[in-house]
Amino acid sequence: MSNATVAALPASKATVNDQIKYRSQAVAKPYFVAAIGLFIGQILFGLIIGLQYFKGDFLFPAIPFGTARMVHTNLLIVWLLFGFMGAGYFLIPEECERELYSPKLAIITFWVFLVAGALTILGYLGLPYNVLAHLTGNDLLPTMGRGYLEQPLITKVGIVLVALSFLFNLSMTLLSGRKTSISIVMMLGLWGLAIFFLFSFVNPNNLVLDKYFWWWVVHLWVEGVWELIMGAMLAFVLVKVTGVDREIIEKWLYLIIAMTLITGIIGTGHHYFWIGTPGYWQLLGSVFSALEPVPFFMMTVFAFNMVKRRRREHPNQAATLWALGTGVMSFLGAGVWGFLGTLSVVNYYTHGTQLTAAHGHMAFYGAYAMVVLTMISYTMPLLRGREANSAAAQKLEKTAFWVMTLAIVGITLSLTAAAVTQVSLQRLSAAPLSFMETQQHIMPMYWARFGFGLCFFTGLMMYVTSFFVTGKRES
Amino acid sequence: MNGQSLELTAAPPARHIPGDLAMWCFILAELAVFGVFFLVYGVYRRQQPALFAEGQSHLALLLPTLNTLLLIAGSACMVAAVKRFALDRQAAARRALLLAMVFGSGFLLCKLYELAGKFMAGISLSSNDFWMFYLSLTVFHFLHVVLGMVIVAAVWWMARDGRYGPGRLDGVETAAAYWHMVDLVWLVLFALVYVAR
């Protein structure tokens, strides 16, 4: 196996890089590069829709808001998936202490996924959505047109096939290698991701049930199995950069993800308050989701504790900063901002307002974007043949961290202010204003959000630049 | 009193958490869930006292009282089991675990009978606020008793090879702590839902 498959890798990487333990880990690199590329695309479309919020006819009719938003959210999902897959291809061989089952398959999977993803985005931008739906077989099995699941049927099938190839590759690696808790949790998360994605094919005519099972993908992803992936990635990096005993990190990992699922599974109920489901969900959803911040808080405490108890000074300080940032920002975004609107008595007024957008931005960035960036920050120097980047590159990367993170805080606060205005004028007021009238009162907040969006883009450009900064290596 | 039981009754030199810390995290999470549940019940009951009183009037006291006695007896058996393992009285300890499961099964049977009656009467989670609380609290607690029994059964099964003994009590203490939590929650649930009118 090993010689034949390793030969499939670019020769230069297979011969010169002594920083990675298993040559096949190098397949992670194109995944991470693609992830960052798509991330840039996501932010560009984010800027377009951020601008359309106050300059409504910007780029109309070439790129209507709905199309640009779909590209924004779909690119987010796809680049995170690329990040998870790259992380899987790097982490699993290292944890299992053996080469990847088939590096060749991993490279094929990469190109299939990238081309399919690009074609889908081009389809969104180049064709009217209903034409795209018609051409791609939506009439056979209607699955399109629901938030985050806008992909054409053939793309969805493609995602399933890519996921299966990926999971097959990693599972075969795991089965014949060392089984650590980190790799098992990672695999559970990835399998869960694939399994719950199957509910994207479930689209009952009954709108209530449609929405009910739509959350089986969306909620059980981001507040369920993705957190296993996130926990495993964070634990992996912490083991590496702190040198703390694996046993300690792994038992905390189990405890944290236990709390995540104990609160998060029935916590799905906080989406079932007003969509035509029975009233008891208001009780169950509120009770369980009130406790959902607990695992995120534990994650923060865990990350800081492990770094405090570190037994080595890893030269890659940027990766440590990203890891700590993930702990804090996921708690703020998913824990605190999630809690703000989660109780049914509050949610009655905040449901479907900009508060959801505020929470969504900080939670997706704080939990998932940051954990992928943590992983990239730790692994990319290794994949490029050095233990850590030069001091100058790390300095720029850390600056990018702060610019992006503070920009997201700014976006979140702007949108929260927008939500407060929206709720008071449109929902609580004795003489409620219409939606569009209310929006006129929120314009300054949308301007501010766009400004912070530009800051975020600047930070992202600094981040990308840091990959090209050379300079003296840290000794 | 021999030396080993002295260790159990006199204050030990170091503060000791009975059972595994991970289990205590779980227990605290469960207590938080039940605590929030109880308090929300309190708020709802205060808003519609007549509805809750009417609902409660359909609850007989005999079975739940018997159930409370059964759970308390089960808890006592768990304490006895821990003590017996501490004294290395393996057979007696496993008997106590078995007895705890017998009491637990009794609880489950009585509860099933009670719930079956309610379902036959056409009561569901959507009937009204009282029945929503009654069913979600009692069924949720019922499932905790089932889980507690699974844990005790696992300990009973693993105790065959004598792995629990003096100084090796973590597994039993962990199971016992969970059982006592289920008991503790029931004491409040019993008072609140069945008796307090």
Add this chain to the structure above:
Amino acid sequence: MNYPASSRLWLWWLWLSGLTLLAALLAEQGLSLGQGALARLVLLLAWVKGVTVIEHYMGLRHAPRWLRLVVHGWLLLVTGLLMMSFC
């Protein structure tokens, strides 16, 4: 059950069972009590029983202070607030 420590265990068992029966009896003839008084009394009994379970069954007598505080605090908070809700 021929060792000394166990007799105390069964005494606690008797105590808890007795309080349970007392609560049930009070409820059966509680009509003479005032508005909400029975409820508060029963919740008080639940608190007493809970304290017993925490201290003697869970064995938190010997546990670190933080854990005792949290569990006793939980019980006091829940039963206390519920008693107030019946005022």
Add this chain to the structure above:
Amino acid sequence: MSASFTKSTARNIFYGGSVFFFLIFLGLTVDTTLAVPSHNAKAQLTDAAVRGKKIWETRNCAGCHTLLGEGAFFAPELGNVYVRRGPEFIKGWMKAMPTNVPGRRQMPQFNLNDAQLDDLVAFLKYSSQINTNNWPPNIEG
């Protein structure tokens, strides 16, 4: 302070707790699925409404609007638009798009024929009949 904290216990709690709560969630899902028809007894899911739902989906309406509070937050809530505006207004509005008012948010022209517009209206009527436990707080959504 002495306390044991073992990986195996943490792992068992993870597996046991996840399975336990997922089973409860499955049970609740069965109850909900069974209760949805009677909870929404007033909602008429006609053939026209089903066709309208496909139009709703294939025009990516949720890319700008919310429906029962879910979707995008760029344009008004449409779960109760049937009640707020009525069928004729909805059809006229769809035909009049885009407004081309400079600086205003623009809605595309979807070129739906009269039958499709009727189906879409039927779907929005159905949506407005869903028992949302009294959400939204007022007619403005």
